[in-house]
Amino acid sequence: MRTSQKFFSANDDAAPVDMLAALFEARGWPFEALSREEISVEIQGSWAKYQLRAIWRSDDNVLQLLCLPDVRVAKDKLTPAYELLAKVNEQLWLGHFDIWSKGGVLVYRNAALLGDEGLLSLDRAQAIVETAVEECDRFYPAFQFVLWGDKTPADALDSALVDAAGEA
Template identity: 70%
Template sequence: MRAVEDYANDDDAAPLDMLAALFEARGWPCSVRGHEVSGEVRGSWAKYQVKGIWRADDRVLQILCLPEVRVPDDKLGAAYELLGTINEQLWLGHFDIWSNGGVLLYRNATMLGDDGTLGLSQAQALVEIAVEECDRFYPAFQFVLWGGKSPADALEAAMVDPAGEA
């Protein structure tokens, strides 16, 4: 596998190679299996499992970010209501809950060009966007799932921007 610096000179590489090089350059543990690269990234609130899944036939790279949040059955209604409100605010990607196990995830798919390559800056942006969106809305999910707040109250509480300096 080439180092991320090598890709900076070429600009583009096979998507999984580029993601693996990026993870390694950042010191994030990762593994590549078949058409998938999987790594662990530390966010502001939690560790996230970040996966890149490559569909070569369609030249589509899907980025998944899983914040290790499972939605219990009794909270599914409130969680889906919160998802709908959050997804209205996103320009790229969306949050979802896997029907198998109630796992919360952020998902974004990107169609790559005819050559199916991924640039370093694009790889960085895709991973950073996924982690930033998970960090941005992680508190809202915690407020609904464990704090007993309504989806509207949870989102409002989570979106308070701090002012000033400590």
């Protein structure tokens, strides 16, 4: 684990990896700054731990966020998994899910185009990270239903998106 040793206020903007390091440190999440352009952290979601990686491309002023829920898709499950993937991606406003061709790893990807200065605010950093974790949490059960519960993609998505009604 590394510490950022940098603290930012809500009004500060900073280099994206620096701002994310400060955010992760403030939340007590062990992280690793892999380079000046890449940072990795493990975050506990509602269903699983997620590996979150942020990669900064200064040439384009784009911050790409990858959230990996440690779900691997076996070859015999690729067809229903891709069908579910298409249905899930229709539900998203930001980012998308994909299955990496090498290793069959499920990944949520989102990119943020930063301004000309290439700086990230604390509010935006929090929003980007929270969106990734929330989307992984929201759809994790659907992937579980298809990959291990043998539900159809449509049934899996319906089951995963059921909202609880009433009071417990």
